[in-house]
Amino acid sequence: GGLTEEMNKPWRGTRNTTFEGGVRVPCVMRWPGKIEPGTENDGMMHVVDLLPTFLTLAGGQHPVQSPLDGIDMIRMIFDQAKSPRNEIIFEVSGSVRLPTIRQGDFKLMGEMLYNIKEDPTESTDISAKHPELVKQLQAKLAKAGKERPPLGEVNTLMDPPLPYVYGQQENANAPQWVKEAVEKVRATQPKEWAEGETPWPQAPQGATIIYEGDGR
Template sequence: IRCLDEAVGRIVHSIEQLGIAENTLIIFTNDNGGLTEEVNRPWRGTKNTTFEGGIRVPCVFRWLGVITPTSVCKELMHVTDLFSTLVSIGGGSTKQALPLDGHDMSSVIFEGKKSQRTEMLIEATGSVRLPSMRSGQWKLVGEALFNLQTDPYEHDDVSELHPEIVIELRERILALSAERPPLGDLSHVMDPALPFVYGQLENASTPEEIRSHVEKARREQQQVWEAGTYPWPPPPQDGQITYEGDGR
């Protein structure tokens, strides 16, 4: 955390030293949740899962004189919305032949208006993860249904109580998945989908400890994990990170 904090601080300091802070929008966000449930609590799940702990991340905006410091926006937003939003801020146009996945959220961020996003495709079909989607208060993870309004931490599967919602979201996932262009030359697709490590030379000499963990993940990741469990090895209880001051 200290290393990350100092790295971000260097960027912010440089912007201020250049005198462009009032004309610069800084966005700090992440691509997924933490590796273990300990760091994601109270949210369920981990990185590489479609539970909230695996996909819900912080997104911090800083723009001096435009965004009120310490203000909080709780509206639904997806990372694909950033493109449309930034184009709008810059005065550009997002008109094109094919529709964009993202929405312009500038009025949400700067004026406090409601988000126009009502649904979010989290994982399409044909992935190593469970097909998942959120629509309003409902979220489908594989065949498990959660009401995020009353159960934000995804403990109670209510699919048997609302089979019509399950069918509706499942059909919506299939429809959106069908919009993807064909993969084309399959020789360019990663095979296996979850390699031991990246790189042919590295894969040829993968340590047995890593190989066994990855093989176990391949077998077990296509399932709904119980709350409090995850497919990753436990973190060291007495581990420490040595900060070198140069990003390492």
Template sequence: MKHNFLIRPIFFLTVLLNMLCTGQLLAQKKTNIILLFADDAGYHDFGFQGSKTFPTPHLDKLASEGMIMREAYTTAAVCGPSRAGLLTGMYQQRFGFEENNVPGYMSTSSNKIGDEMGLPVHLKTIADYLEPLGYQSIILGKWHMGNADKYHPLGRGFDEFYGFRGGARSFFPLSQKEAFDRPADRMERGFGNFQEPDKYLTDALADEACDFMDRNKNKPFFMYVSFNAVHAPLHATKEDLEKVKGLTGKRKMLAAMTIAMDRACGQILGKLKELGLDENTLVVFANDNGGPDGTLTCNYPLSGCKSNHLEGGIRVPCIVKLPKVIKAGTVYQQPVSMLDMLPTFVNAAGGNAAEIQGLDGVDLIPYLTGENNSVPHEVLFWKKENRGVVRQGDWKMLRFPDRPAELYNIAEDISESNNLAYEYPDKVREMYKLLFEWEGTLERPLWQLKRVYEVNAMKRMDEKRTPVLDN
């Protein structure tokens, strides 16, 4: 009897320890998630996209280890709305985030202006959905979802924040005057702890990312590395400029900024491997909208640029890597959307995105692995002001306020040089109706840009119709 009394506690203790260890192992097996997100990068300005003048060896290596998305789209041609769609998995027009939230550019008729323009607080973000699944989440870099305290990342599901609340800032430490004049540009650690980096910002973000992984290597994490590179201002270090060959002027500066971002990605991915986490981490690299101007950045072979809905404004470079699930060195040719990141991440984390109401994105993994042989999206939409776009299969129709609609077959005419609207009026009518019906589900914009910026966007579209190759 005494012997049995001794055995029972030992037995139960052993069972308890096994359960705890099993739970720990299950936690360790949860897939980590890293989103490397560039800002205003050109579609062609990466080695894995064909560039010969923008060296990106680390991202090229990531592409060789993962899958390249040839038809990845953002939900807007400017960064604020596109990031709102990314973070919520919903078309941002559904909740009135249609225009870029840049203080000082708004019409006086807007419902919200200045720091009050932000992601409505009732909406959940990717980090909100990952939190109950046991994930530690951080955003590094650009937030741009509202400058007011109520929009702060630490109130939107993220556990940590090292970045700035606004949409663009210097890559070098701000002076006291700059910080006073543009408070949303200040680098902030956590909430209200403003501290400028002691080095080039892209490098500082990489350091912080590596530190976060070190501190969280034994628990599942979501890391949103929201680079402000290569958005203006054009700032590069002397050392990176010396690495650029065959370019001058602004293109040289942009290439140097890209070198720094590629190095930062390489540092992060290297740390992931050093910690032994690379085989259990979903890594996505993408961009928030098309490259601006069309001559500063290179969007070849696409026409158009940031702020318009030609392919160069909304199609972006994208890589997805998930070892043992997604075949390395492959290419996916069907249209995907940044709306798909939320459901993909939630399901990868062990959640069930199908239970989330109102999502417009889909879990991409079954499509990328071939488990689902259909296409992720039969139809995709874009809208800003009176401009609207619908892509249905290979067909793309663009509606404008100042001219007749345009129709293109993207599979046969990636540069959108052959307008087929007059040859296929019935197709235009069909797609126009699809767009109109979708618009009936949307909210009115919470704020609106001054009309001159919409006029300027149309002018840039007309000026950047012809793709220009800069190898």
């Protein structure tokens, strides 16, 4: 998604959010002689689905002992079949973004529930009408969060480990000048939605975040 909601219309939200304006992306494919020009499919697809799809196209074998996260989308792409994917987990608890999951037409963000098919701009929270679905999806997010490696305690990514910002506990106050610079930019942007609360990053234990230039 774009950096401002003005760039993302009609979708709500911006980059670094899990509103549709931050996560909805068209997938455009071109393969002369294989994919008919002008064909469309509105089925759900995630970037992790590309690897198993390419693996099938290349004639490879899908691993059994370490299954891939993605789903083979060959039939959806070439035969206009219905997407085999019905769910996408965007964020789990412990992130700077709201825990978010989409299941079918429904999308849960924290405690907010939207029907993306009927309300693609996410303007009406219907969580009060579907309390059991909210609990079900929250439980699924909690389970997925427990399956995540305990980053920060176990060095599974790099050696020697490098500092990174990760998880809700690592969020705290950034320098005041950075906040003021960001708010100055935000003040120039059209306000399409009510302001929310986004935590500022805090360095993990033993590390330091250095803000330079425009705060990036």
